[in-house]
Amino acid sequence: xxxxxxxxxxxxxxxxxxxxxxxxxxxxxxxxxxxxxxxxxxxxxxxxxxxxxxxxxxxxxxxxxxxxxxxxxxxxxxxxxxxxxxxxxxxxxxxxxxxxxxxxxxxxxxxxxxxxxxxxxxxxxxxxxxxxxxxxxxxxxxxxxxxxxxxxxxxxxxxxxxxxxxxxxxxxxxxxxxxxxxxxxxxxxxx
Amino acid sequence: xxxxxxxxxxxxxxxxxxxxxxxxxxxxxxxxxxxxxxxxxxxxxxxxxxxxxxxxxxxxxxxxxxxxxxxxxxxxxxxxxxxxxxxxxxxxxxxxxxxxxxxxxxxxxxxxxxxxxxxxxxxxxxxxxxxxxxxxxxxxxxxxxxxxxxxxxxxxxxxxxxxxxxxxxxxxxxxxxxxxxxxxxxxxxxxxxxxxxxxxxxxxxxxxxxxxxxxxxxxxxxxxxxxxxxxxxxxxxxxxxxxxxxxxxxxxxxxxxxxxxxxxxxxxxxxxxxxxxxxxxxxxxxxxxxxxxxxxxxxxxxxxxxxxxxxxxxxxxxxxxxxxxxxxxxxxxxxxxxxxxxxxxxxxxxxxxxxxxxxxxxxxxxxxxxxxxxxxxxxxxxxxxxxxx
Numbered sequence: 065x066x067x068x069x070x071x072x073x074x075x076x077x078x079x080x081x082x083x084x085x086x087x088x089x090x091x092x093x094x095x096x097x098x099x100x101x102x103x104x105x106x107x108x109x110x111x112x113x114x115x116x117x118x119x120x121x122x123x124x125x126x127x128x129x130x131x132x133x134x135x136x137x138x139x140x141x142x143x144x145x146x147x148x149x150x151x152x153x154x155x156x157x158x159x160x161x162x163x164x165x166x167x168x169x170x171x172x173x174x175x176x177x178x179x180x181x182x183x184x185x186x187x188x189x190x191x192x193x194x195x196x197x198x199x200x201x202x203x204x205x206x207x208x209x210x211x212x213x214x215x216x217x218x219x220x221x222x223x224x225x226x227x228x229x230x231x232x233x234x235x236x237x238x239x240x241x242x243x244x245x246x247x248x249x250x251x252x253x254x255x
Numbered sequence: 256x257x258x259x260x261x262x263x264x265x266x267x268x269x270x271x272x273x274x275x276x277x278x279x280x281x282x283x284x285x286x287x288x289x290x291x292x293x294x295x296x297x298x299x300x301x302x303x304x305x306x307x308x309x310x311x312x313x314x315x316x317x318x319x320x321x322x323x324x325x326x327x328x329x330x331x332x333x334x335x336x337x338x339x340x341x342x343x344x345x346x347x348x349x350x351x352x353x354x355x356x357x358x359x360x361x362x363x364x365x366x367x368x369x370x371x372x373x374x375x376x377x378x379x380x381x382x383x384x385x386x387x388x389x390x391x392x393x394x395x396x397x398x399x400x401x402x403x404x405x406x407x408x409x410x411x412x413x414x415x416x417x418x419x420x421x422x423x424x425x426x427x428x429x430x431x432x433x434x435x436x437x438x439x440x441x442x443x444x445x446x447x448x449x450x451x452x453x454x455x456x457x458x459x460x461x462x463x464x465x466x467x468x469x470x471x472x473x474x475x476x477x478x479x480x481x482x483x484x485x486x487x488x489x490x491x492x493x494x495x496x497x498x499x500x501x502x503x504x505x506x507x508x509x510x511x512x513x514x515x516x517x518x519x520x521x522x523x524x525x526x527x528x529x530x531x532x533x534x535x536x537x538x539x540x541x542x543x544x545x546x547x548x549x550x551x552x553x554x555x556x557x558x559x560x561x562x563x564x565x566x567x568x569x570x571x572x573x574x575x576x577x578x579x580x581x582x583x584x585x586x587x588x589x590x591x592x593x594x595x596x597x598x599x600x601x602x603x604x605x606x607x608x609x610x611x612x613x614x615x616x617x618x619x620x621x622x623x624x625x626x627x628x629x630x631x632x633x634x635x636x637x638x639x640x641x642x643x644x
Contacts, residue, residue, distance in 0.1 A: 087261070090431050094261045102261070103430035106372070125433075127533040129394075129426050129526035130616040 070214050071132045072119040075151060076141035079111040085141070085201040086117040088227070089208065092219040093121045101126050114145055121214055135159060137212055138178075141187075141200060143167065146175040155180060162207050162251065164188060164200050169254040183211050183253040190250065194243040195236075202240045206247025220244055257435045257502075264395035264427035267434045268334070268360045268420070269294030271402035273304055274442035277358075278329035281309040281320035285339040286372045287424035288362040292334060314339040318346035318359075325355035326464045328454025330406065333357070336424055337364035340378045344385075350417045351386030352480060353464055356409030357417040359387075360402065363525065363576075364424040365611045373612020374424040376524060377577040380585045386480050388418045388487055389554040391524045393510070395432040397551075398422040400504060403442055407494045410450045413486040423526040425612065441501050484555040491552060508557040510549035513539065514564060517546025519627045520601075522590055523574035524550055527608070527615050531574075534617040538624060545624060553586070558593040565590075567599040570627035574620075574640070576609045584637065591634070604632030608640035615641055 072089070076082035083104045090102035101120040107113065118132040134154045143165035145151060155161075159180040163172050164187035173182050185207040187200030202224060209215050224240045262270070269291050272280070280299075282292045299308045311317045314335050321331035335343060340361060350357050361379055365371040379389060388408060392398040398420060405418040422428060437445075453462045468476060488508055495506040512532050514520065521531050528549040538545045548564055550556075565571055571594075575584030583591065587605040594600055606623050609615045619640040626632055 087431055091261045094259065094433055099433050100261055101430060101432055103426075106425055106429070127529040127536075128617075129423075129430075129529045131614050133616060 068123045069126070070121045070137070070212070071135045072121075072137045072139060072208075073132050073135040074117040074119075074139045074141065075145050075148070076115060076117070077111075077145070078109060078113045078115045080141050081199060081201045082115060082117045082139075082141050085139075085204055086119050088201070088220065088223050089119055089205060089215060090121075092205075092215045092223050095219045095222060096216065098122065099124060099126050105131065114148060114150070116150070137162065137208070139204060139208065140164065141204060143172070146172060151176050152178055160211060162204070162211055164204060169252060181253055183207065183251050185247055185251040187247060190243055190246045194239050194246065202244045203247035206244040206249075207251035210248040210251050211253060217244060217248060257437055259433055259435050261431050262395065262434050263290065263429050263431055264392070264398045264422050265290035265362065265429065266294050267395040267399035267436075268402050268422070269298070270436055271399050271442070272332055273298045274437070274439050275330070275332075275403070275406065275446055276304045276443075277306055277332045279307050279309065279321060279324035279331045280333065281311050281317045281324070281331070282333045282335070283311050283314045283317045283339060285314070285336050287364055287428040288334045288336040288339065288360070290428065291360055291362065314342040315346060318343040318350065321357050322346055322350050322353065322355060325350070325357050326353060326454070327456045328451045330449050331357050332359070334360040334362070336362040337366055337372075337378045341366060341381060344382070347382050347385045347387065349465065352476065354415040354480075354483065355417055356406065356415055358402070358405040358409060358420065359417065360398075360420045360422070362424040362428040363421050371611040372424070374426050374526075375576045375610045375612065376421075377610075379419065379421050380577045380579075382419070383554060383585060386416065386484075387554065388414075388416055389552065390418060390420050391550060391553055392420065392422040392427065393526055393528045393549065395422070395427055395430070395434045396504075398427060399434055399436060400498065400502065400506065403437070403445065404494050404498050404506070406446055406449075407497075408487070408490055411486075411490045411494075412450060412452065414483055414490050415452060416480075416483055416487070421525065426526045435502075437502060445497065445501055487552070487555050488557050506551055508550075508552050509560050509564065510547070510551055511564065512547040512549065514546040514548060516544055518544040518569040519572070519624060520546050520548050520565065520568055520570070521572045521574060521620070521624065522548045522550070522586065524553060524586060525576065527574060527576065530615060530617060531620050534620040534624070537617065538621070543624070543628070550586075556589050556593070561590060561593040562597050565594060565601060566597045568601040570602040570604070570630075570632055572604050572606060572623050572627050572632070574623070575605065575607050578607050578610065602627070602630065602632045603634055605637045606640050607637060613641050
C-alpha cells in the first residue's frame with residue numbers, strides 16, 4: 065500500500081446518511097487537493113438494514129477499485145451494530161474506531177472486541193441539541209477531523225455551506241457548523 | 256479552466272452528454288445505468304440542454320427510437336445495462352448495419368439468472384459481434400473522456416458506426432472519484448458540427464433505410480461493415496490525439512502500463528485494470544518485471560498491436576469478467592488467437608473473475624502473477640479467481 069493511502073469504512077443503517085457523510089468527506093478532501101473515492105456497498109436496499117460505505121484518500125491518483133479490506137479508520141454511526149462481526153473485520157492494533165454512542169470507550173471495546181484505538185462521541189445527542197434532528201453526520205465528520213487529521217474543519221464548513229445554504233438558509237448552515245465543531249471538541253479517545 | 260469534481264461515473268457520463276447537447280435521448284431506466292438518465296433528465300427539465308428526451312416503455316423501444324432519430328439525421332444517445340442491453344439485442348445489430356453513429360453508455364452488469372445487479376462484462380460481450388465499436392473505461396475519468404470522444408469516432412465519414420462506452424456497474428457508475436471535466440465551449444468545439452450522411456429528412460435526396468435485402472445484396476452490405484471496422488483504429492488514434500490537445504490526457508488503442516521491460520503481462524478490461532496497476536506498483540518494488548496491457552478498445556480488436564506488444568515476453572495472463580460456457584472466455588480467446596502468428600510465443604493463461612460483482616483484490620491478482628512467475632500457466636486450462644471450490 066502507498067504510505068499515504070488512507071482507507072475508511074463506515075457502518076450504519078440504510079437511511080442514516082453514512083453514504084452522504086462519506087461523500088461529503090470526499091468532497092472536502094478533494095478541496096484540500098487530495099485524490100478521493102467514496103462508494104457504498106449495495107445490498108438489498110431497505111431502510112434500517114445494516115450497510116457499509118467506504119472512502120479512500122490519497123496524495124496520488126487512486127488506482128484501486130476493490131473494496132476496502134483493511135481500513136485505517138472504522139466509523140460506526142449506529143451503536144446497535146457493535147455486535148456485528150463486520151465491525152472488526154480486517155482491523156488490528158493500528159486501526160482507529162469512532163462510534164456514535166453515549167456508552168463509554170470501555171464498554172464499546174468490550175462489546176465489539178476492537179483491538180485498536182477506540183473513540184466515542186454522542187453524535188445523535190449533539191445533533192438533536194443543535195439541529196433538532198437525529199442526523200449525526202456532520203458531528204461524526206467533526207470527530208473524524210479531530211481524531212485523524214485527514215480533513216480540516218474549514219473545508220467541511222465549505223461543503224456544509226454548499227449543501228445547505230441554497231436549500232435551507234444561513235441559520236441551518238450555522239447550526240450544522242456548530243454541530244461539526246462540537247463533534248471535533250467532544251470526541252473522547254482511549255488506547 | 257478544467258474543473259476537478261468528486262462525482263460518480265454515471266454523473267460524469269451525464270455531464271459529458273450535457274456538454275454534447277444531443278438532439279435526441281431515448282432511454283429506459285435499469286440498475287446501475289439509472290443515474291445516468293436521472294442526471295440527464297434533470298438537465299432537460301432545467302433547460303440546460305435542447306435535447307428531445309423520449310421516455311420509452313422498454314429498451315427495445317429505446318434503441319428503436321434512437322435508430323429512427325439517427326437515421327433522420329439527429330445526434331442520438333441512449334444508456335443501458337444488463338437485461339436492458341439484452342432486450343435491445345435485435346436493434347443493436349440494426350443500428351450497426353444501418354451505419355448509424357449512435358452513442359450508448361453501458362454500465363456493465365451481470366445477466367440473469369440468477370438475478371444479480373452487480374458488475375460483470377457478460378452484457379457487453381453478448382453484443383461483441385453486433386458491429387458496434389466498444390470502448391472500455393477503467394474509471395470515471397475515462398468514462399467521461401470516452402463519451403466526449405465517441406461522436407467524433409462514430410460520425411467520421413470512414414467509420415459511420417455506433418459506439419458503446421462501457422464502464423463497470425456500481426464500481427464506476429456509483430463510485431465517487433475525482434474527475435477533471437473540460438469547459439463546455441471546449442467540448443462543443445471539439446465535437447464540432449455533426450456530419451450528416453444520407454439523412455431521411457433530406458427530402459430532396461430521398462433514401463431508404465431498413466429495406467429488405469435477400470441473397471442478392473445482404474452479403475455485400477455485411478462486407479461493408481467489416482470494411483468500416485478496419486478504419487476505426489486510425490480514426491480512434493486521430494480523435495485521441497485531438498483530445499489530448501484539449502485535455503492533456505492521451506489515449507490509444509491500448510493502455511500500456513509498465514510494459515517496456517515487462518516479462519509478465521496481465522490483460523484486463525475495465526475497473527480491475529486499476530487494481531492491477533496498484534498491484535504492479537507493489538510487485539515492481541520487489542523487483543518483479545510485471546506490466547499491464549489494458550484494451551481501451553475491444554471491438555475492433557487491434558490484433559497487430561497485441562502481436563507487437565506480446566512477442567517474446569515470458570508470460571501473458573488474461574483476466575475475463577465474463578465466461579463463454581463451453582468455450583474460452585472472450586478476451587482470452589481474442590488474445591490467444593492473436594498470438595498464433597507471432598515469432599516468440601509467451602506462456603499464456605486464462606483467469607475468469609468477478610462474475611456478478613464478486614470483489615477482486617490485489618491478493619487475487621498477485622496469485623495469478625505468482626502462477627506466471629512459477630511457469631505454471633496451462634494454455635488450455637481456465638482458472639478462477641476469488642471462487643469457492
